[in-house]
Amino acid sequence: MNVFFKISMSVISIFCLACAPASDRVKTEALPPPNLAEMNNWYPPDAEELQLRRENQVYLDEMFSAMEKLFETYVDILGDEIILENLIRGFSTNMEQLETDFSRSLNAQKSKNETLNKEVQTLHASLGGLKTEIEGLQKLDREKTFLEDDYRAAILLFRDGKYLRSLGKFKKVNKSHYPSFLKDNILFGLGSNYFKLKKFSRAIHYLKQIIDHHPEGDKWLASHAVLGTIYGIQGDSDKAARYFEKALQQNPSEDLRNILTRLLNQTLEKNTNGRS
Incomplete structure (x- = not known):
C-alpha cells in the first residue's frame, strides 16, 4: 500500500x-489587459499561442x-x-x-520408546532367567555325561566289598548318557549291591527289569540265580526253584550251570526237609 x-x-x-x-509553466512577456469592448469577439490564436x-x-x-x-x-x-x-x-x-x-x-x-524400553527391560530379565536355566542345564548335562572311570570304579568297589560306595557310583552311571549295551550290566550292578546290603525288595526291582527287558544279555541268567537265591532266603522255596530251573533250561555256561545246579539242589533239599 x-x-x-x-x-x-x-x-x-x-x-x-x-x-x-x-503562463505558470513558461514565462512569456505580459499581455496587455483585455479590451472590454472586444471581449465578445473571438480572436484566433496566433502562431506562438x-x-x-x-x-x-x-x-x-x-x-x-x-x-x-x-x-x-x-x-x-x-x-x-x-x-x-x-x-x-x-x-x-x-x-x-x-x-x-x-x-x-x-x-x-x-x-x-517408553514401550520399547519396558520391553527391553523385560527381555533383559528374561535373558537373565534364561541364562540361569541354561547354566543349570549345562551343569545337569555335565552330570549326565557318561564317564568310563565311574563305571570301572563302581565294579572295582563292588569287588572290594565296598557296596555303599559301589552303589553310589552305579546310581551316578545309571543317570548318565551311558552306552545302551551297558544297560543290563548297570541294572545288575545295582541289584547285586542291594542284595549284598540285604535290601532285597530293591534288588528284586532291578533284577526283574533285566529279566523282562534284556533277555539277550549275559546278565539274564545271572539275574535268575540271584532272584532265586533271594526268594530262597525269604522262605519261598517253590518260587526260588522255578527261577533256578528256568535258567538251567537256557543252556548256561558250565560255571553258571554248576552254580545254578547247586542252588537248585539246596532249595529242593530244603523243601524236602521242610515237608518231612
Missing part, C-alpha cells in the same frame, strides 16, 4: 503541474502515458504482493500444521 500511495502522489503532482496554465498549446498537449499526453505505465506497474506490484501475502499466509498455515504434526509424531515416538 505504501508503494501505491507514493506512486499516486507522484502521478497527481505531475498531473496538477501539467494542468497548470501555460498555437505552438504553446501543441507543446502543452504533447506534455500532457506524455504525462498520461507515464501515468498509465505507473498504474500498470502498480497493478503488477499489487498482484505480486497479494500472491506473496497468500503464499505467506499459506506457508504460516502449513508451518502450524507441520508443527502440530511434528509434535504429535514426537509424542508418539516418545510413547513408543
Whole structure:
C-alpha cells in the first residue's frame, strides 16, 4: 500500500503541474489587459499561442502515458504482493500444521520408546532367567555325561566289598548318557549291591527289569540265580526253584550251570526237609 500511495502522489503532482496554465509553466512577456469592448469577439490564436498549446498537449499526453505505465506497474506490484501475502499466509498455515504434526509424531515416538524400553527391560530379565536355566542345564548335562572311570570304579568297589560306595557310583552311571549295551550290566550292578546290603525288595526291582527287558544279555541268567537265591532266603522255596530251573533250561555256561545246579539242589533239599 505504501508503494501505491507514493506512486499516486507522484502521478497527481505531475498531473496538477501539467494542468497548470501555460503562463505558470513558461514565462512569456505580459499581455496587455483585455479590451472590454472586444471581449465578445473571438480572436484566433496566433502562431506562438498555437505552438504553446501543441507543446502543452504533447506534455500532457506524455504525462498520461507515464501515468498509465505507473498504474500498470502498480497493478503488477499489487498482484505480486497479494500472491506473496497468500503464499505467506499459506506457508504460516502449513508451518502450524507441520508443527502440530511434528509434535504429535514426537509424542508418539516418545510413547513408543517408553514401550520399547519396558520391553527391553523385560527381555533383559528374561535373558537373565534364561541364562540361569541354561547354566543349570549345562551343569545337569555335565552330570549326565557318561564317564568310563565311574563305571570301572563302581565294579572295582563292588569287588572290594565296598557296596555303599559301589552303589553310589552305579546310581551316578545309571543317570548318565551311558552306552545302551551297558544297560543290563548297570541294572545288575545295582541289584547285586542291594542284595549284598540285604535290601532285597530293591534288588528284586532291578533284577526283574533285566529279566523282562534284556533277555539277550549275559546278565539274564545271572539275574535268575540271584532272584532265586533271594526268594530262597525269604522262605519261598517253590518260587526260588522255578527261577533256578528256568535258567538251567537256557543252556548256561558250565560255571553258571554248576552254580545254578547247586542252588537248585539246596532249595529242593530244603523243601524236602521242610515237608518231612
